Amino acid sequence: MRLxxxxxxxxxxxxxxxxxxxxxxxxxxxxxxxxxxxxVPTSSQRTExxxxxxxxxxTDIDESSLGLTPRLxxxxxxxxxxxxxxxxxxxxxxxxxxxxxxxxxxxxENKVPGCLSTVYVHAFMQDGKxxxxxxxxxxxxxxxxxxxxEGMSGCSAEEIQAVKPEFIKYAGIAASLTPxxxxxxxxxxxxxxxxxxxxxxKGEGAGQEEPAVEFQEDIARPVYSSCMKxxxxxxxxxxxxxxxxxxxxxxxxxxxxxxxxxxxxxxxxADCFEGLSLVQRHKLVYTVLAAEMQQIHALSIDAKTPAxxx
Amino acid sequence: xxxxxxxxxxxxxxxxxxxxxxxxxxMLFMKGSKLFPQCxxxxxxxxxxxxxxxxxxTFDVLSDYLVREEIKNYSSWPTIPQxxxxxxxxxxxxxxxxxxxxxxxxxxxxxxxx
Numbered sequence: 001m002r003l004x005x006x007x008x009x010x011x012x013x014x015x016x017x018x019x020x021x022x023x024x025x026x027x028x029x030x031x032x033x034x035x036x037x038x039x040v041p042t043s044s045q046r047t048e049x050x051x052x053x054x055x056x057x058x059t060d061i062d063e064s065s066l067g068l069t070p071r072l073x074x075x076x077x078x079x080x081x082x083x084x085x086x087x088x089x090x091x092x093x094x095x096x097x098x099x100x101x102x103x104x105x106x107x108x109e110n111k112v113p114g115c116l117s118t119v120y121v122h123a124f125m126q127d128g129k130x131x132x133x134x135x136x137x138x139x140x141x142x143x144x145x146x147x148x149x150e151g152m153s154g155c156s157a158e159e160i161q162a163v164k165p166e167f168i169k170y171a172g173i174a175a176s177l178t179p180x181x182x183x184x185x186x187x188x189x190x191x192x193x194x195x196x197x198x199x200x201x202k203g204e205g206a207g208q209e210e211p212a213v214e215f216q217e218d219i220a221r222p223v224y225s226s227c228m229k230x231x232x233x234x235x236x237x238x239x240x241x242x243x244x245x246x247x248x249x250x251x252x253x254x255x256x257x258x259x260x261x262x263x264x265x266x267x268x269x270a271d272c273f274e275g276l277s278l279v280q281r282h283k284l285v286y287t288v289l290a291a292e293m294q295q296i297h298a299l300s301i302d303a304k305t306p307a308x309x310x
Numbered sequence: 311x312x313x314x315x316x317x318x319x320x321x322x323x324x325x326x327x328x329x330x331x332x333x334x335x336x337m338l339f340m341k342g343s344k345l346f347p348q349c350x351x352x353x354x355x356x357x358x359x360x361x362x363x364x365x366x367x368t369f370d371v372l373s374d375y376l377v378r379e380e381i382k383n384y385s386s387w388p389t390i391p392q393x394x395x396x397x398x399x400x401x402x403x404x405x406x407x408x409x410x411x412x413x414x415x416x417x418x419x420x421x422x423x424x
Contacts, residue, residue, distance in 0.1 A: 301404055
């Protein structure tokens with residue numbers, strides 16, 4: 001059975017999470033005294049003439065060779081004991097119980113490359129440890145992100161670097177993923193590692209600021225959404241309004257088609273404009289929106305400091 | 311067009327920009343002409359300068375695509391219109407409007423007449 005992103009089987013979230021915890025407790029109880037080693041039966045087949053023989057061999061895995069964090073080890077073992085169906089249900093349960101990521105953080109630099117679905121990850125430091133946030137538009141992919149985040153949050157960047165992607169084989173998940181999704185998973189882990197190092201170098205609290213401005217992504221308005229996210233992240237405005245004026249310019253030569261998103265007006269209030277001339281303020285905005293300026297025809301800017309805005 | 315030709319034409323466009331900006335106290339790069347602006351923002355810029363009784367020259371970027379491209383590099387500014395006073399880039403229509411409303415534009419233009 002290949003895992004696809006449509007979860008046809010629905011199980012109550014509470015039930016699925018309960019199942020996960022029961023599995024983990026069972027595993028913990030059963031393995032008291034044998035914490036670091038587990039025999040995992042693998043089978044190999046050889047065909048001689050018309051006869052096919054199945055041989056059983058066992059492979060010892062231990063958490064130190066895979067560099068697993070304690071939590072990741074627990075989660076992997078729990079998943080190992082499940083059947084396909086239960087694994088899928090648990091991934092979906094992890095997905096829905098994961099704390100949602102705020103839209104304004106969904107920047108290109110937070111997007112996992114090489115993933116079939118759209119996946120965002122974000123990391124910050126708290127009390128000397130790295131914590132993660134993640135999101136995806138596809139539930140099963142979101143479950144994989146949630147699994148990694150659940151397993152690695154609260155660890156040091158060094159511990160996170162040590163995690164070997166091979167653990168996904170032992171957790172029994174790899175066999176259920178298509179090559180494309182496997183590749184996506186490797187990219188997710190790689191990005192989480194990179195984000196962990198960046199978070200550590202940025203230091204305590206960085207990346208945890210809540211913006212003063214509310215923002216909801218609008219898939220139907222990609223240019224607008226992209227501009228808003230960048231302005232919020234880089235200029236940290238106290239107030240921000242961006243209006244699509246394209247309809248007003250629909251007739252003239254510069255307007256681009258009927259889709260709108262060609263002419264905008266922006267009203268922004270931020271501390272960063274302090275001491276800057278009008279030209280410097282507008283240039284700052286143009287620099288932040290350099291990529292979008294290539295697509296839009298006109299941007300009208302009203303940039304004030306909080307004192308000026310009143 | 312051979313690459314060599316384009317480079318030469320581009321240099322020529324940059325020279326045009328430099329001489330226009332250098333030889334005119336108030337220079338406006340716009341879409342359309344002073345009499346017939348082709349864009350709302352360019353129209354605004356022209357109206358404001360008129361309201362200040364300023365003497366100014368204009369260049370229609372729609373007539374020359376190389377100047378239209380190069381003027382954006384020259385000022386590190388992505389849009390048209392662009393207003394230069396005494397060789398210095400002052401802003402687009404938003405900035406001209408703000409400066410006009412605050413009185414700053416008339417003051418700057420009055421300095422020129424001295």
